[in-house]
Amino acid sequence: MTNHWNDLQHTDCALIIGANPAENHPISFRWLTKAKENGGKIVSVDPRFTRTSAQADVYAALRSGTDIPFIGGMINYAIQNNLIHKEYVVKYTNASFIVKEGYDFKDGLFSGYDQTKRAYDKTKWVIETTEDGKPVKDETLENPRSVFQLMKKHYSRYDVDTVTAVTGTPKDDYLKVCETFCSTGKVGKSGTIMYAMGTTQHTVGSQNVRIYAILQLLLGNIGLPGGGINAMRGESNVQGSTDFGLLFDNLTGYLAAPKATLPEHVTLKGYLEKETPKTGYWSNKPKFVVSLLKSWYGNNATADNEFGYQFLPKGNKNYSHINLFNAMYKGELEGAFMFGTNPVVGGPNAGKEKEALGNLKWMVAIDLWETETSAFWQTGAGSDPSKINTEVFLLPASASFEKEGSISNSSRWMQYRWKAIDSKGEARPDLDIIHELALKLKKLYANSPKSADKPFLFLDWNYGTGEVPDIDLVAKEINGYDLKTGKLLKTFGDLKDDGSTSSGNWIYSGFYPEEGKNLSKRRDNVDTGNANYLNWSFAWPANRRILYNRASADPSGQPWSKEKAVIWWDAAQKKWIGNDVPDFKAVTAPTEPGGTGAFMMNKDGVALLFAPTLNDGPFPEHYEPFESPVPNVFSSQQLNPATVIIEGDFNKKGGKAKYPIVGTTYRVSEHWQSGSMTRNQEWLSELAGHMFVEMSEEFAKERGIKNKDKIVVSSARGEIKAYAMVTKRFKPYNVNGKKVHQIGMPWHFGFKGFATGDTANRLTPHIGDANTMIPEFKAFLCDVRRAD
Amino acid sequence: MVELNLSRRQFLKLSGATAATLAIVELGFDDKRAYAKTKEFKIAKTTVTPTICCYCGVGCGILVHTKKNEVVYTEGDPDNPINEGKLCSKGTTLRQLYTSEKRLTKPLYRAPGSSKWEEKDWGWMLDTIAKRTKDTRDASFVEVENGITVNKTEKIASLGGAALDNEETYLLAKLMRGLGITYLEHQARI
């Protein structure tokens, strides 16, 4: 999230799209209810009328997979009705930049598209720059080649009628949403967009988020209290696990993982030149990379061996989840570790992923329960044990309160957990398991002469001599040391690229500034102003609670409005002050060069309306999902041209003739993710004990299905049984004059636990977003019939 | 142990709250054991430890009440500003993470082709896992590819875990990349 949970109370309007926080992040409604009490409005945009919609002031339905038209229409509405915050847009975004002729857009395709590679040549989308590399600007925003005019032209195609014909949203509901939310463009008002997997799990997932950013920038909502874009993360430490680089494509702290396919990455110097922008805070990247290498390889990382850079693996493929399981399915993988994860229920096309597990020689599952993934070989999973030769090691793991450690919530607050009780039975914390495994491997590889073993042997691994690792040493290693003095670093500002500092994760550096002062353990809950609670735990980066809060002040450094002030320039003290840690260079006056660079991470200190870094275009464009019941009205490009399509058995595609119904998946409040952590609890299994599918009354009548009937839902990839939940909260959509039905189902259920049921993810496809490869769970085609 | 500032506990300032004895109490119980009128107040003599909920990304604070190595109650941490003592249905069930009979308490091993688990001890399990990891790595490790030092193995995958602590995710990423694993993914991707 750019802001945080308590800050939601300051919003004048919360646009909740692609999410159901009342059900899946319930406590957020503690603060949204406070916002409503202060006169704030809640807008719920969702394919069905959810518990969030019940609390909302305005509700609008939309067909799954049409977020871009919906928000594109709002962008168009905001521009046409002059509701944008002009000065904010001119000063803090690249709206005024001039785009070179190389960029063009025709019939759904941007310039530079290579049909065979299904990829764009992004060098076509370039900003005009002066000789000294400064961007050419037209602050009147009149120039037709200005980002603003190109964007305006792009979204002029998203007029209300076209949009509502694609999304199926009743027109007056749509206009009510536009009017309510776009009113937050006014100075003194702030609107926030809250989203979750309903936004991201599409083939256009990244662009869905991008278009929210564009709307929020036009309305001047980023950096303001009650503003920002708030991604509601689903797991307690998914923010932390992403920060710490458990993704193939980046090391800890979002540093790009070296690739064998990029010639520059061959050497550390080449890697650093390629990956480090000239201006903006990322220009300090070499300090972060070298410090990381020092943390991993310690004394084995020296200036003359590129600080151990060559020890890092360099991959040459996209190793993301879908491709990982595709490789496994083709028998290219031998071993797998499953740390507290359950893809046989949570993975896309789960039936195929279960089959793929059978091709492994060995698998290690570490979890609190016998999960469906650890038991994929059992008859209960529909497998024949005798035919599966995978060796499975299932290790009992400790629960969250049976161990200590810190986790980072969705709003980047790094909070500490203390140990309440010894682990149950022989369960052990994951930290101990990883540590002991590492020690055993170190012993096996000890004094091996082979060069292949050098990278592992040089890995620095000393976390105390005790039987269990000293978690405090791990924390300090993450924070980082000044290696000359051995002292803990105070801030990532002190990081050096000469190997004299170390830090396991630069964005967290500063959370452990002194011995015995782990800021994530802070429990001072006094409100330090505007509910930012600066003395409660630690928020990365540098304890900032509202990111981009420089944008809450106008170019001269004074808050746009008294009500929405966060930081402002104090000429007397010559520094930025306010109720949050400035997300800005603390002592750079607004008048100095770069003084208005509110988005200091970016090259020119401005936010990107035109973002040439995305794989599928600098502006979000609507494309239909992989499986869609209707042709794309906006262009002849049916599917996102930049997505990777896997052919064949691993990802069967369903046509609209055989599968006319739009299907989507979601969560219920009483269960969580793959259900292992809730379906093994009796009180939660009692509340939500049965797998169900929600459908409209009209659709049920058409198919002769009554409420509580047992039904079968089928897609090109599988079939599941469930109860029919016939409801008024789903209505058929009128898409371009054609009636389109949609159904939805929870995806928590599996064959283990107290509450069992069929796994919805047997239906979802193996295709992902063009940039992140996140699977398109939220829109696929299926059919429904009675089970008898 | 951390000192707990429970000042903001939502006490109902009652004048003359009677002593711990409960004059008239109504309990669910499963056999006719005549409950003494003075059933000890449930969280009277418990050890209270703050933790953070293990479910969604809001990060609510929870107090775990333990007594004689049993979790007797879990409730919202009134001092955590995010939830101020409040919880949703999942957070309130945290106690059953400990009391549920379905919890794994012993390492289990499944031999190839077998249709059942066997209980094994930790030592054997981790030794065997280390051996399997080493064997697969050694057999598949690529040091140089097309003239470029790559130091990778594409035969082992590491999946998970978004519910691990920061310290755990850090060590996991360090170990797995240290071994040269490129198939390193977790739930953030799905």
Next chain:
Amino acid sequence: MAEFVKYIDVTKCDGCRACMVACKNWNDLPAEHTDFLGSVQSHTKTTADTWNVLQYIEHENSKGGLEYLFRHSSCFHCTDAACQKVCPESAISYTDFGSVVIDQDKCVGCGYCVQNCPFEVISLKEYKDKNGETYRKSHKCTMCTDRLEEGLQPACVTTCHTGAMEFGKKDEMIRKAEKRVSEIRGRFPNTMVYNPPGVGGTHTVYVLAERPSVYGLPENPKVPTSAVVWKDYAQPIGKMMLGATTMAVVAGFVSNKLFNKGGHGHGEEGGEDYE
């Protein structure tokens, strides 16, 4: 001690059901099997092991709009409680806080309360004791009286995050309810304070978004007249009559002894006359 009320503003509730689990957690109540009811609602009504149930109601309002209504349904803790009135063992009593509680030692599981509760909240459960004998006890929400006595709020109120539930002095909460109703009448035309006089007002006061019948609640619940007649008139009179007849019989016996020395009673004289 002032009387306290659990104030529930259903329009702020978002259906997260923490109250249901908090109740089970605090009172150590076991989970029970639940069937699929065609909605996300887990139980049709409260049971002996589930003392509060979250209702989910899809309601088309007068303007044709869809309302998705939620209600934390639990014991009303009536001021004039039918269950208290009909309990033959006086196991149910009023506490100083105004809550209505059942003394498990006294309850014999007869079920009178179950049949007479105007809201059908209180429920029976069967247990087996050590030697396999079955016995029954009746259960319902206790308003966490044990917590109240320690200065804590009920478990459900403590965990309710939107402020849909609050626990406070009776008059304050009722004033708050009335103020809230006036605030939301625009959004919910049929909103009302539900504090039924028919049971002397309750210690669980609702601000409802719709008519009570939409929630399956009686429009004006009252202590069943049959229970009133039974317990306030018939039974006392019955006992008194029993006493009176016994007195009459004793008197008859005594007076017989006194006035009828002959011991043969009237038979003799009557007999001759007829001759």
Next chain:
Amino acid sequence: MEKREEKIMSRKKPTKYVKRFSTAFVIAHAVNAFSFFALYVTALPMYTEFFDWLYPVLGGPANARFLHRIFAVTFVTPTIIYLLFDRKGFFFWMKQLITWKKRDMDFFTEFVKEFFGAKAKPPKQGFFNAGEKINSMIQIVTAVLIIGSGVTMWFPEYFPRELVQFGYLLHNIGFGLAIAVVVGHIYLSILHPGSSPAFRGVIKGDVDVEFVKAHYRDWYDELVQQGVIVPDDKKKPKGA
């Protein structure tokens, strides 16, 4: 022929006892009495806390309820027994209940005096005197009340809620009336001086002729007229 003579022969001797109730009635009455009393005992701890000490005696509340239900069933059988095995007697009884003559009315004033032992001149009474008729009618009404409401209390799930609630009231009223009448009934049959011969009637089925003559003069005259009773002029009539 011979059997007839024998009958005439017996007429000569003064009859001592005369048949009053059929064995069916005797059994029915016994079952009814016993059931009623058992129901009363098993319900007593519920009726008033004063008798809560009875619960352990009855094997706990659940067991008391169980017993109460057994006797509830037996309590219903007397009517059936009487109806099946002595249809004629049953209908005679019914007819009697609805035939009210002047003699029945006068009975009451005299009965009260007699009840308290004062000089009373009871009018001639038929097979059932008015007191017995009233007793029967109340017993029937209360039985219907108790059984009817008993069923709704036993199987509440089959009946509308208001009816079940009303059932408690009726059960209570029915029991209140019944117990009041039964107290009088028991007193009259056992304790009340001089009416003990009636007790024999309901145990063995026959009654002392003198008692009949004193209490049921009209019935007595009928029997004499039918020759069932051979009057014995010398003897003083027995009983009050």
